[in-house]
Amino acid sequence: MSGPGRPGEEAxxxxxxxxxxxxxxxxxxxxxxxxxxxxxxxxxVTTDAIVxxxxxxxxxxxxxxxxxxxxxxxxxxxAKGADPRGFLLTLALPSDWTEAWLAGFAEGLGEASRxxxxxxxxxxxxxxxxxxxxxxxxxxxxxxGGIVRRQTARPGDLICVxxxxxxxxxxxxxxxxxxxxxxxxxxxxERAHLADRYLHPRPRTALAGLLRRHATAAMDVxxxxxxxxxxxxxxxxxxxxxxxxxxxxxxxxxxxxxxxGLIETILCGGDDYELIFCIPEADWPAIEAExxxxxxxxxxxxxxxxxxxxxEFIDLSGNARGFARRAFEHF
Amino acid sequence: MSGPGRPGEEAxxxxxxxxxxxxxxxxxxxxxxxxxxxxxxxxxVTTDAIVxxxxxxxxxxxxxxxxxxxxxxxxxxxAKGADPRGFLLTLALPSDWTEAWLAGFAEGLGEASRxxxxxxxxxxxxxxxxxxxxxxxxxxxxxxGGIVRRQTARPGDLICVxxxxxxxxxxxxxxxxxxxxxxxxxxxxERAHLADRYLHPRPRTALAGLLRRHATAAMDVxxxxxxxxxxxxxxxxxxxxxxxxxxxxxxxxxxxxxxxGLIETILCGGDDYELIFCIPEADWPAIEAExxxxxxxxxxxxxxxxxxxxxEFIDLSGNARGFARRAFEHF
Numbered sequence: 231m232s233g234p235g236r237p238g239e240e241a242x243x244x245x246x247x248x249x250x251x252x253x254x255x256x257x258x259x260x261x262x263x264x265x266x267x268x269x270x271x272x273x274x275v276t277t278d279a280i281v282x283x284x285x286x287x288x289x290x291x292x293x294x295x296x297x298x299x300x301x302x303x304x305x306x307x308x309a310k311g312a313d314p315r316g317f318l319l320t321l322a323l324p325s326d327w328t329e330a331w332l333a334g335f336a337e338g339l340g341e342a343s344r345x346x347x348x349x350x351x352x353x354x355x356x357x358x359x360x361x362x363x364x365x366x367x368x369x370x371x372x373x374x375g376g377i378v379r380r381q382t383a384r385p386g387d388l389i390c391v392x393x394x395x396x397x398x399x400x401x402x403x404x405x406x407x408x409x410x411x412x413x414x415x416x417x418x419x420e421r422a423h424l425a426d427r428y429l430h431p432r433p434r435t436a437l438a439g440l441l442r443r444h445a446t447a448a449m450d451v452x453x454x455x456x457x458x459x460x461x462x463x464x465x466x467x468x469x470x471x472x473x474x475x476x477x478x479x480x481x482x483x484x485x486x487x488x489x490x491g492l493i494e495t496i497l498c499g500g501d502d503y504e505l506i507f508c509i510p511e512a513d514w515p516a517i518e519a520e521x522x523x524x525x526x527x528x529x530x531x532x533x534x535x536x537x538x539x540x541x542e543f544i545d546l547s548g549n550a551r552g553f554a555r556r557a558f559e560h561f
Numbered sequence: 562m563s564g565p566g567r568p569g570e571e572a573x574x575x576x577x578x579x580x581x582x583x584x585x586x587x588x589x590x591x592x593x594x595x596x597x598x599x600x601x602x603x604x605x606v607t608t609d610a611i612v613x614x615x616x617x618x619x620x621x622x623x624x625x626x627x628x629x630x631x632x633x634x635x636x637x638x639x640a641k642g643a644d645p646r647g648f649l650l651t652l653a654l655p656s657d658w659t660e661a662w663l664a665g666f667a668e669g670l671g672e673a674s675r676x677x678x679x680x681x682x683x684x685x686x687x688x689x690x691x692x693x694x695x696x697x698x699x700x701x702x703x704x705x706g707g708i709v710r711r712q713t714a715r716p717g718d719l720i721c722v723x724x725x726x727x728x729x730x731x732x733x734x735x736x737x738x739x740x741x742x743x744x745x746x747x748x749x750x751e752r753a754h755l756a757d758r759y760l761h762p763r764p765r766t767a768l769a770g771l772l773r774r775h776a777t778a779a780m781d782v783x784x785x786x787x788x789x790x791x792x793x794x795x796x797x798x799x800x801x802x803x804x805x806x807x808x809x810x811x812x813x814x815x816x817x818x819x820x821x822g823l824i825e826t827i828l829c830g831g832d833d834y835e836l837i838f839c840i841p842e843a844d845w846p847a848i849e850a851e852x853x854x855x856x857x858x859x860x861x862x863x864x865x866x867x868x869x870x871x872x873e874f875i876d877l878s879g880n881a882r883g884f885a886r887r888a889f890e891h892f
Contacts, residue, residue, distance in 0.1 A: 240792075256710060259795075261637040261780060262607035262701075264708040266598060273604065276593035277649040277698060278685045285687075306592040318608040320651070320696045354609045356616070360691005365651045367608060367698040370593075377595040379587060449592060461571075 239355050246336035252316050252349020263351040267371045274312035274370040274377055278303050282361035292331050293338025294429045300342045303368035304433035305450040305503040311378035311442035312370025314346050319353035320365035376442055381464045383447035383508035387534040392434050392505045394479040395455050399499020401428025412489040420481035431503035436524045444517050448507035454498040456553050459541050469541040471532035498553055570686050577667035583647050583680025594682040598702045605643035605701040609634050613692035623662050624669025625760045631673045634699035635764035636834040640781040642709035642773035643701025645677050650684035651696035707773055712795045714778035714839035718865040723765050723836045725810040726786050730830020732759025743820040751812035762834035767855045775848050779838035785829040787884050790872050800872040802863035829884055
């Protein structure tokens, strides 16, 4: 893998990744790290890989790719009510990698790692004849037994989401067809907002404590609100969602004004990395106040109900509506 | 990714992988697992990926590929003195995957997981336009602070290895050139032994407790004895190794009798997945007895010494010898 002017695996690790190593990682000079949760806590573990041409564009800036690889994993950690503790990195590099690319990748990874309080604990670098693949295993921690599960909502619970829904899906659509009529109708600032939301997921780590204290169930919205809500319910519950309440950015609202068919992209497209969670109805005032203090917008969009049917979405005219495409499949 | 007659990601997980799920994995119906070490213990975490065409042959039996992916990770866990606790799986599938392949893979993974006492805790399945990649993150546990490190040997310590060295490298050479003169000189049984050692790493999990109690430093031999010994030493230590003591199988000895140049392949080739470790000289009799009870052969091959130079290998004629190829680079 090392070639003319390129370092071998050990030199590459020492130069670019050892500076990101956290406690227990032994400066990445060992094949394994040690990790103990704070006494009275459990570790929460998750793994997600992103592949060039599937989850990002090969010509995305390397720092952005690094940020996405870590961000999508810490989004899962936050959704389980856990605080970040560290991560492992698997880097499958195609033969045309360059040191400049790797330097940019490591810089972006280091920035995200520091910002999210999540040090590098180890990893593996392999060569592939195929597209670049970045795998991350992320660790978080919660008080013992406190992990917030996905399918544990109860009838009557309110359904909330963080941030705004659909920006990233529009950002992807914009990237695939920048000349679309709706895209050219947006302002430069609106286009930049949507593009950025696709490129840079913002894991809602600030909400982990709120979820631990209040949520009866939670997950991150990675494959579209409609499909992910369906995955969160199950075992005898359904939901009634007021689509008029679902929060959208002004850029997304403008896009739908221009082309109302985009509401399907917004509600069923992937890559939001916002949180969707259920709470006891009585907790809403306290949660709204807490989220305000944390500086994260949360919005109540519906309510869990008894039943085995698919969640019902009430549209702008007050009627229940269906969706042609239930969930975005990265797979 | 789902195609005619093939399940989507969720169905695939439910059918093939949910049966392997351990405690804390929530039947793989959540995006994360919870994991707590036994009180008074640390978790040990490691990650290694294997790629078709690099670490295994694309036409290897899927059950063997699964066994290798888990085995190479549990070899690292054992080398750190840790007992297996569980693992996460990343599967990057090329577009031509079949259900028959996946069924064989899951069956082999389940067998290895049960045999090694290491349940599946979660994972991710992605599509790739490139070669099949299998990433594993493995978890083990050791009494708090008890992880056995790599570069902590002291001058005077004895250097030991488990099992036999070089079989897997010969198995790979055999696979690449089955008509080589040395290969055709071996018996069918000898060829089968070498081929099997390349295909099926046997992580030395049985030795984890012995390493915890006695080893001053340890790692697994994955990139060749010569190179890995060099990685284990460092910070002012070197070693003198008696190459005549290095244990080889009868098949490997036969191969070297036919072609003495193969000793370089044996000592510098990869994929042994045996353990190399250092112990206080006084502990040797106790360790030999313990290993005998555990049914694993261990052999003392040399001694750690003061110095910054490369480890010295004393050959059959009593002279120090060098190696053209220092370490096998999978990368």
